[in-house]
Amino acid sequence: xxxxxxxxxxxxxxxxxxxxxxxxxxxxxxxxxxxxxxxxxxxxxxxxxxxxxxxxxxxxxxxxxxxxxxxxxxxxxxxxxxxxxxxxxxxxxxxxxxxxxxxxxxxxxxxxxxxxxxxxxxxxxxxxxxxxxxxxxxxxxxxxxxxxxxxxxxxxxxxxxxxxxxxxxxxxxxxxxxxxxxxxxxxxxxxxxxxxxxxxxxxxxxxxxxxxxxxxxxxxxxxxxxxxxxxxxxxxxxxxxxxxxxxxxxxxxxxxxxxxxxxxxxxxxxxxxxxxxxxxxxxxxxxxxxxxxxxxxxxxxxxxxxxxxxxxxxxxxxxxxxxxxxxxxxxxxxxxxxxxxxxxxxxxxxxxxxxxxxxxxxxxxxxxxxxxxxxxxxxxxxxxxxxxxxxxxxxxxxxxxxxxxxxxxxxxxxxxxxxxxxxxxxxxxxxxxxxxxxxxxxxxxxxxxxxxxxxxxxxxxxxxxxxxxxxxxxxxxxxxxxxxxxxxxxxxxxxxxxxxxxxxxxxxxxxxxxxxxxxxxxxxxxxxxxxxxxxxxxxxxxxxxxxxxxxxxxxxxxxxxxxxxxxxxxxxxxxxxxxxxxxxxxxxxxxxxxxxxxxxxxxxxxxxxxxx
Amino acid sequence: xxxxxxxxxxxxxxxxxxxxxxxxxxxxxxxxxxxxxxxxxxxxxxxxxxxxxxxxxxxxxxxxxxxxxxxxxxxxxxxxxxxxxxxxxxxxxxxxxxxxxxxxxxxxxxxxxxxxxxxxxx
Numbered sequence: 001x002x003x004x005x006x007x008x009x010x011x012x013x014x015x016x017x018x019x020x021x022x023x024x025x026x027x028x029x030x031x032x033x034x035x036x037x038x039x040x041x042x043x044x045x046x047x048x049x050x051x052x053x054x055x056x057x058x059x060x061x062x063x064x065x066x067x068x069x070x071x072x073x074x075x076x077x078x079x080x081x082x083x084x085x086x087x088x089x090x091x092x093x094x095x096x097x098x099x100x101x102x103x104x105x106x107x108x109x110x111x112x113x114x115x116x117x118x119x120x121x122x123x124x125x126x127x128x129x130x131x132x133x134x135x136x137x138x139x140x141x142x143x144x145x146x147x148x149x150x151x152x153x154x155x156x157x158x159x160x161x162x163x164x165x166x167x168x169x170x171x172x173x174x175x176x177x178x179x180x181x182x183x184x185x186x187x188x189x190x191x192x193x194x195x196x197x198x199x200x201x202x203x204x205x206x207x208x209x210x211x212x213x214x215x216x217x218x219x220x221x222x223x224x225x226x227x228x229x230x231x232x233x234x235x236x237x238x239x240x241x242x243x244x245x246x247x248x249x250x251x252x253x254x255x256x257x258x259x260x261x262x263x264x265x266x267x268x269x270x271x272x273x274x275x276x277x278x279x280x281x282x283x284x285x286x287x288x289x290x291x292x293x294x295x296x297x298x299x300x301x302x303x304x305x306x307x308x309x310x311x312x313x314x315x316x317x318x319x320x321x322x323x324x325x326x327x328x329x330x331x332x333x334x335x336x337x338x339x340x341x342x343x344x345x346x347x348x349x350x351x352x353x354x355x356x357x358x359x360x361x362x363x364x365x366x367x368x369x370x371x372x373x374x375x376x377x378x379x380x381x382x383x384x385x386x387x388x389x390x391x392x393x394x395x396x397x398x399x400x401x402x403x404x405x406x407x408x409x410x411x412x413x414x415x416x417x418x419x420x421x422x423x424x425x426x427x428x429x430x431x432x433x434x435x436x437x438x439x440x441x442x443x444x445x446x447x448x449x450x451x452x453x454x455x456x457x458x459x460x461x462x463x464x465x466x467x468x469x470x471x472x473x474x475x476x477x478x479x480x481x482x483x484x485x486x487x488x489x490x491x492x493x494x495x496x497x498x499x500x501x502x503x504x505x506x507x508x509x510x511x512x513x514x515x516x517x518x519x520x521x522x523x524x525x526x527x528x529x530x531x532x533x534x535x536x537x538x539x540x541x542x543x544x545x546x547x548x549x550x551x552x553x554x555x556x557x558x559x560x561x562x563x564x565x566x567x568x569x570x571x572x573x574x575x576x577x578x579x580x581x582x583x584x585x586x587x588x589x590x591x592x593x594x595x596x597x598x599x600x601x602x603x604x605x606x607x608x609x610x611x612x
Numbered sequence: 613x614x615x616x617x618x619x620x621x622x623x624x625x626x627x628x629x630x631x632x633x634x635x636x637x638x639x640x641x642x643x644x645x646x647x648x649x650x651x652x653x654x655x656x657x658x659x660x661x662x663x664x665x666x667x668x669x670x671x672x673x674x675x676x677x678x679x680x681x682x683x684x685x686x687x688x689x690x691x692x693x694x695x696x697x698x699x700x701x702x703x704x705x706x707x708x709x710x711x712x713x714x715x716x717x718x719x720x721x722x723x724x725x726x727x728x729x730x731x732x733x734x
Binding site for chain 2: 563566567569570571573574576577578580581584585
């Protein structure tokens with residue numbers, strides 16, 4: 001063994017030890033079909049295919065010949081083709097599906113709680129119906145694939161230990177531990193009424209350590225991947241109460257089917273806002289702003305929780321009441337290093353079925369390194385930025401960094417003060433000259449140029465003095481921050497969160513059973529009622545409005561929002577009435593306002609005249 | 613606010629009384645409903661007293677009352693028999709009731725309960 005390779009081997013051992021020391025504990029939801037598994041086992045159950053748009057895909061390598069080495073060699077495959085693995089060859093038929101669900105599936109142990117549709121409003125249900133219809137036009141994973149995948153994994157993987165793929169990245173500020181978990185299938189839609197299904201599912205946990213010289217590496221932040229999101233909302237600070245842990249191991253609650261990561265157990269309402277609706281909402285917000293600020297009014301939507309707004313809504317069940325995996329459990333992880341997995345480093349294709357879904361939700365994902373377009377993932381090349389940690393130094397560094405910054409600022413302020421004094425002296429010198437020239441009986445032609453010079457010198461001096469003021473303020477702020485840090489005080493651990501995932505309240509809708517039945521029927525009934533009303537009254541808007549109002553009223557009863565409903569209704573009536581009054585009396589209103597303005601102007605000007 | 617409601621109650625009471633006394637031409641507001649206008653006047657007084665005493669229910673009751681008047685106003689308008697004075701007063705009252713300063717004493721600045729994260733012990 002050469003010196004270089006032995007050094008690399010020593011690094012790998014150290015990395016693996018570090019990964020082992022902080023590895024997370026996973027808590028699944030009861031009824032979950034899949035758990036993190038080794039990719040070698042999975043690859044042995046797949047075919048490698050390559051296909052072009054509108055053409056029959058070609059099987060490049062058949063099972064069980066697909067290995068990591070094969071994938072690494074294949075790399076990105078032909079540039080104009082989509083390269084993918086296919087796990088399930090034959091979906092279960094209807095009979096097999098019934099047998100699986102009634103006799104074999106762990107899903108029998110899963111209790112969905114309050115019906116998803118009862119957790120969202122009427123508009124959300126209508127959107128949901130439109131979303132379901134969208135599958136007619138989109139590519140999708142066929143029915144029976146999820147159950148076939150679950151059955152295959154149960155038969156082949158059995159009680160094999162769960163696996164993660166670890167990667168250690170050292171940046172100037174943090175040592176980042178990334179734990180990649182691979183699930184054979186995402187059955188979120190099929191089994192949990194979620195957004196999508198797809199073969200192959202990669203999930204990520206990132207831990208951010210600071211290197212303290214005295215104490216060694218200490219965990220500062222933990223970030224859990226959820227639904228392709230990125231940014232500060234994914235991470236929690238080590239001292240945040242929401243981040244549960246056993247020893248040095250953070251606990252991750254895994255969403256059933258979706259395998260998204262959450263910090264606290266519970267049911268999470270996941271909102272997916274469609275782009276046109278987001279634009280509409282922004283415009284409504286601007287109108288509301290005028291309503292609130294200019295007219296000092298309150299709106300019915302003020303303070304409304306975001307999950308009530310117009311968006312597709314799904315529930316992520318991350319209850320943690322199922323199997324526990326990882327440290328201090330009966331199912332410890334088998335740890336493998338990413339750098340030793342050629343397929344993870346080289347294969348840029350999909351890790352499962354290609355469904356030709358133009359929204360991509362039903363297509364399998366690419367691996368940890370690549371985006372579907374072949375570019376590198378942010379979480380791969382910039383794990384610090386992925387969790388929004390640029391600009392957030394480790395705690396152990398911050399006081400020292402502030403001291404360095406203060407040193408620089410103080411010397412910079414000294415230089416600025418000297419420059420300001422020089423500029424002020426220059427302005428005075430120019431002022432003296434100008435005053436002398438002005439008193440001459442025949443001022444020279446250059447006088448105007450001198451005045452401009454003086455003005456510029458004055459402006460320069462003012463700018464430098466303003467800079468000194470700002471530097472002083474910054475120095476004071478840094479000194480205060482350093483004092484707090486040295487006293488052991490830290491900022492609120494949740495200050496960086498803008499839209500954190502929060503579990504649903506346990507309190508369900510009023511009269512739950514009835515509310516669930518209503519939620520299941522209401523969207524369809526509204527459409528049928530609309531058709532019936534239109535058939536009887538043709539294009540008369542009033543009966544349609546009454547029908548809609550009736551539905552919203554019933555909705556508000558179930559969701560304990562009757563007051564909001566009454567308020568919104570009365571505000572709506574007032575605005576319509578106001579519009580009618582303006583329409584009917586626009587001329588008297590215009591004349592009155594103009595007359596009032598005239599009277600006010602006269603009164604105001606006379607008051608000024610009297611006060612002279 | 614209570615004073616405004618009292619004024620409104622007086623208007624409705626007057627309208628109802630005039631209607632009962634068959635003095636419709638003198639006060640066109642009472643053409644459609646006479647017992648109802650008297651009832652509205654009575655309700656107005658109750659709500660006005662509630663507002664004077666800063667009862668939490670009074671704000672919602674006042675808003676609801678104006679809602680009834682507005683709905684009636686719109687109905688009569690679309691039937692070709694508008695009561696612009698009643699409509700104007702009701703619109704003004706709704707906008708006034710909806711001001712932050714008016715809502716605050718009744719504890720209804722925000723109608724939606726805030727969702728907070730459950731505190732859990734580790």
